[in-house]
Amino acid sequence: MNMPDLQPLMPEIVFLGLALFVLLAELFIKSKETIGLMVIVSVAATAYMIPQSFGVTFSGMFISDGYSSFFKFIFLLNLILTILISIQYIQIERAEFGEYYTVLMFSTLGMMIMASAGDLIVLYLGLELMALSTYILAGFIRHDARSTESALKYFLLGAFSSAILLYGIMLLYGLTGTTDIMKLSSLLMKNGMRLQSIFAIVMVMVAFGFKIALVPFHMWAPDVYEGAPTSITAFMSVGPKAAGFAVIGRVFLTGLEGFSADWRLLLVVLSIATMAVGNIIAIQQHNLKRMLAYSSIAHAGYAVLGVIAGNTEGLSATMNYLLIYAFMNIGAFSVLVLLRNEQERIETLEQIKGLARNHPFASALMLIFMFSLTGIPPTAGFVGKFFLFRALVYSGYTWLAVVAVVFSAISAYFYLRVVMYMYMYEPEEGVTQDISTAAPLGLALLITSLMVIAIGIYPEPFVNFARLVVG
Amino acid sequence: MKYYLLIPFLPLAGFLLNILLGRRLFRSQAHWPSTLAVFGSLVVAVMVLMDVLHGKTLNHDLYRWIISDKFQVSVGFLIDQLTAVMLIVVTSVSFLVHVYSIGYMHDDPGYYRFFAYLSLFTFSMLMLVMANNFLQLYFGWEAVGLCSYLLIGFWYEKKSASDAGKKAFIVNRFGDFGFGLGVIMIFLTLGTLHYIPVFDKINTLTGQTINILGLHVNLVTLIALLLFCGAVGKSAQIPLHVWLPDAMEGPTPVSALIHAATMVTAGVFMVARCNPIFNLSHTAMNVVAVVGGVTALFAATIALVQNDIKRVIAYSTISQLGYMFLACGVGAYGAGIFHLYTHAYFKALLFLCAGSVMHAMAGELDMQKMGGLKKYMPVTYWTMLIASLSISGIPGLAGFFSKDEILFRAYASGGVGRFVWVLGTAAAILTAFYSFRLIFVTFHGEFRGTEEQRHHLHESPKVMTVPLVLLCIGAVAAGWVGVPPLLGGSEHFAHFLEPVVGLPHAKEVSHAEEWMTMGISVAVALAGILIAAVFYLKNPAIPRRLAERFPFLYRLLWNKYYVDELYDYIVVRPALGIANNIIVKFTDGAIIEGIVNGVPAFIGWLGAQMRKVQDGVVEHYASIMAVGIFVLLAIGMIFLI
Secondary structure, eight states: OOOOOOGGGHHHHHHHHHHHHHHHHHHHOOOHHHHHHHHHHHHHHHHHHGGGGOEEETTTTEEESHHHHHHHHHHHHHHHHHHHHHHHHHHHTTOOOTHHHHHHHHHHHHHHHHHHBOBHHHHHHHHHHHHHHHHHHHTOOTTOHHHHHHHHHHHHHHHHHHHHHHHHHHHHHHHHSOOBHHHHHHHHHHHOOHHHHHHHHHHHHHHHHHHTTOTTSOTHHHHHHHHSOHHHHHHHHHHHHHHHHHHHIIIIIIITGGGHHHHHHHHHHHHHHHHHHHHHHHHHOOBHHHHHHHHHHHHHHHHHHHHHHOSHHHHHHHHHHHHHHHHHHHHHHHHHHHTOOSSOOOOBTGGGTTHHHHOHHHHHHHHHHHHHHHTOTTSHHHHHHHHHHHHHHHTTOHHHHHHHHHHHHHHHHHHHHHHHHHHHSOOOTTOOOOOOOOHHHHHHHHHHHHHHHHHHHOOHHHHHHHHHHHO | OGGGGHHHHHHHHHHHHHHHHIIIIIGGGTHHHHHHHHHHHHHHHHHHHHHHHTTOOEEEEEEEEEEETTEEEEEEEEESHHHHHHHHHHHHHHHHHHHHHHHHTTTOTTHHHHHHHHHHHHHHHHHHHHBSBHHHHHHHHHHHHHHHHHHHTSSTTSHHHHHHHHHHHHHHHHHHHHHHHHHHHHHHHHSOOBHHHHHHHGGGGTTOEEEETTEEEEHHHHHHHHHHHHHHHHTTOTTSTTHHHHGGGSOHHHHHIIIIISGGGHHHHHHHHTHHHHTTOHHHHHHHHHHHHHHHHHHHHHHTTOOBHHHHHHHHHHHHHHHHHHHHHTTOHHHHHHHHHHHHHHHHHHHHHHHHHHHHTTTOOBGGGOOOGGGTOHHHHHHHHHHHHHHHTOTTSHHHHHHHHHHHHHHHHOTHHHHHHHHHHHHHHHHHHHHHHHHHHHHSSOOOSOHHHHHHOOOOOHHHHHHHHHHHHHHHHGGGGGOOGGGTOOOHHHHHHHHHHOOOOOOOOOHHHHHHHHHHHHHHHHHHHHHHHIIIIIOTHHHHHHHHHSHHHHHHHHTGGGHHHHHIIIIIHHHHHIIIIIIIIIIIIIIIHHHHHHHHHHHHHHHHHHHHHSSSOHHHHHHHHHHHHHHHHHHIIIIIO
C-alpha cells in the first residue's frame, strides 16, 4: 500500500500540531501575552508553508491550490487579528480560560479544511470542526447569561443546519453515487433526475446559507453576535463566513456548474432578501454590536453577488470583498473592544455621543471603518463594492447591481449615524468613556485601518492577487 | 527624479500630523510640522526646477487607481516646464505665508487647525499642478475648493465668515459643474483622461459636432468652453467673480496665499495646460480673451471706490486674473503664466502688507480711518509701495515685464486682440490709480482713527516683516527672467515654457509698434499714479466732488454694479423660493418625509413584526428556517422544473 502524498496537507498537519502544543503550553505558561505570541508564531509558520503545499491528495478529497490558499490567508489573518484584540479583552471579561486560544486555532483549522475540501465528506468534517469550536467560543463568558444563551442557540440551530447539509449530501450521493465535488455536475446531468437534483441543491444551499447568514437562515446571527464576547463576534463575523463562501465557490461554481442557471436564481432571491433585511433592520438598532451583526448579514448579501455573476471575475470580486471585509469589520469590532472598560460596556449609540471630544483617535478610526463599510472612496469598501457590482453588470445582472447600490445607499444611514453621534453631540453625563490602552489592540487597529486606506488608495495588487488565484 | 514625490507628500504629512496631534501635542508650536514640510517641498521644488532646466521632464504613473476596461485612472505626475513654474510659485509663496502666519495667527484658539488646513491646501494645490490626468486635476481642483471653504470660514463663529465660505463654495459649484461635464466629455469622446493621449488625439475631433437640443455644436469648442467654465468659477471671472471679494472674510494670510497667489490662478494654469484643446477652437479662444479683458476692466473700476483695504486688493486680483485670461485667449499662454508668476509675488505681498496694517490697527479694514501710517510702520510702507509700483507696471519691476508682455501680445495678435488690448490698457491706468489711492490714503496724510488705535500703532514683528521683504524681492526681480528683446533681454521665460505652451502666433509687428505699446503702458501707469497723487495728496476734495457730480456712476461702482443684488434676485431668491415652497413643503414635506417617516414607520412596523419573529425563541428560529426551505423549494419547483 502506498502512503498518500501528505505534502498538500502539511500546513494543516503542522497547524494542528502547534495547536496541540499551545494547549499543553497553556498548562504551564500563565502569561496570556506569551500564549498569544505562540499562536501568532504558529500562524506565521503555517502561512509560510501554504504556498509550498500545492497539490491534490487522497484521491482528490483534499485540494490545495491558489483558491484555497487565498481563503486560508484570510482565516489566518482573521485569527491573528482576533488574538490581538482578545489579549486584554478576555481578561476584562474574566473569560481567560486556557483553552480560548486553542479553540480559536481548532476553529481556524476547520475552516482551512473546508477551503481545501474536494469531497463533500471532508467538507462536512471541516465544517463541523469549525462550528463546534465556534459554539464553545460564543459561550466563553461563562458567568454571563447572554453569552451562554447565545452559544446554546447557535449550537441548536447549527445542529439543525448540519442535519440539512447531511440530507443534501445524502441526496447527492444517492443521485450520483459519489461525494467527489468535481464529479457531481456531470453525473447529475447524466442521470437526469432534475426534480431530485434541485431538491438536493436547495438543501446544500440552505446549509451554506446558514453559515454565511443569508436571510431567512440568519436568525441566529443577531442574537449570537450580540451575546458572544466581542472579540469572538469579530472572529465569527469574518472567519466562518469566508469559509462558507469558500465552499460555496467550490461546490456551486465547479461541482454544480451544470446547474448554474438554477442556483443563480435561488441565490438572487436569497441575496436580495439578505440585503433588504440586513440593511433595513440595522437602521432600527441602537446597540452597535447588534447593528454590526445586521450589517454583517447585509455584507454577506453583497458578497454573494460575485457568486451570482458566476464567472472567475465575479468569484475573484467576492474573494477580494471578503478580504476587505475582514479588515473593515474586524476593525469596527476592535473599536468596540477598545471601548470596553473595567466599568462598563460601551455599546449603544447614546454611550458614544461626543466620543470625538474625548477620544479623537478612536473616533477617527471608527469613522474610517464606517466609511469603508458604507463604501465611500478612498476606502477599501468602495473598491470591494466597485468590483463586485462591476462583475455583476458584466454578467448581465445590471438590475441586481442597481438594487445592491440602493441598499448600499440605505446602509449609509446607519453607518454615518455612528459618525454623527461621535462628532456632533456632546458627551452624555455619567458615561465613562475610558478606553483600553492595550498595545496588541492598538496594533490590530493600526493594521486594519492602514489596510482599509491602503487598499482604497492602491487596490491594484489586491485585486490582481484575487484574480490570479482564481484564474 | 523620484524625489519629486516629496513635494506634495511632505505637506500631506504635515497636515496629518497637525490635524491628529496638533491640538494635544503641538498647541502653540503647531506651525513647526507644516512650515518645515512646506520648506522641504520648496527645496525639492527648486531641485526639480534645476532638473527641468537641464531638459529633464517626467510623466510618471505612480500607480493605477482604478482599472475598469477603458476607464483607467492613475495617480500620476507630469513634471514639465509649466509644472516646474507652478511648483516654485506655490511652494515659495506658501512657505512665506506659513512663516508670516506664525506671527499673524499667534494666540488664535484654532492655531493648529489653521496650519493643518494650510498644509492640506498646499498638498491639494501641488497635486493639482502636478497631475498628469484630468481626474487627478479634478481631485486637486475640488480639494483646493474645500480648503478654501474651510479657511474662508475659519472664524466660523462669525456669521459673515461662514456665509462667505458658503458663498464661495456654492458659486464654485456652477463653474465646477461645467468643468466636470468637460472632463466627462473628454472621456466620452477620446476614451482616456491622461493629458498626453488626450492632447495627441484631440485633433481627431476637429470639425465634429454634437447635437444638443437640435443645435449642432462644435465638439472641441464645447469641451473647451466647459473646461473654461471651471476656470471662470475658480479664477473669479465674470460672471462668477462674486465670491472672491467676500472670501476676504478669511484670515489675511489665507487671502494672500489662496485668494491671490495660488488657488485662484488654477484656472489660468488649467487653460494653459489644456492649450492644445483651446488652440483648436477660435470661438473658445475669443471667449476666453473677451471674458478676461472685460473682467480686467470691470473689476478695476469697482476697485476705484472701495474703502475696505482688502476688498480693493481683492478686486485688483480679479482684474489681474482677467489679464492672464486675456493673454491665454490671444494664444500667449507663456505671457499669461508669466503674469501669474510675477503676480503671485506682488499680490501676496500686497495682501500680507494689508494684514500687517490690520495687525497694527487691531483688525480695522476701512482705509478712511487710517492715514499717515508711513511713519509708524516703515517696512510695511516701503514694501507695499514697491508692490504697488510693480502692479502698476513701472519699468524695471516684475509687474511691468509681464503686463507689458500681455498687452503687446494682445496688440500683436490683431482682431479681437486689438479690442482686448484697449480694455487691458484702460484697466492699466485704473490699476495704477486704485493701487496708489490705497497707498496715499492709508500711509500718507493725517491719522484719522481713534486715539486708542493711534496708541496701539506699531510695526509688525520680524516674523511678519521678513516674509514681506523676501516677497518684495520677488515683486522687484521676478520679472527679470522675461525681459523682452526690445530691452536687450531674451525672453528666457517664454522660451522655457515653449515646449509646453508654444509661442503665440503674432502678425508682423514693427519695432515702432512694439515701442508704442510699451510707451503707452508706461504712460498710463504714470498717469494713474499722478492722478491718484493729485486726488489724494494735493487736493483731497476732488474725489468727493466727483462723487457728487456723478452720483449714479459712483453708486454703481460702490455697489459693485449691483451684481450681488442681481444674483440675489435671479438666483438666490428663486432658489430659496423653490427650496422653501416646493422642496421643503412638497418634496421634503410630502414625498421625502412621507417616505422618510413612512418608511421608518413601515420599517418600524416591519421591525416590530420582525422583532416578534426575532424573539429569542430557538424553536421559532428553526421554524423560520424551515419555512425558508419550503419557499426555496417552491421557487425551485415552480420556476426551474
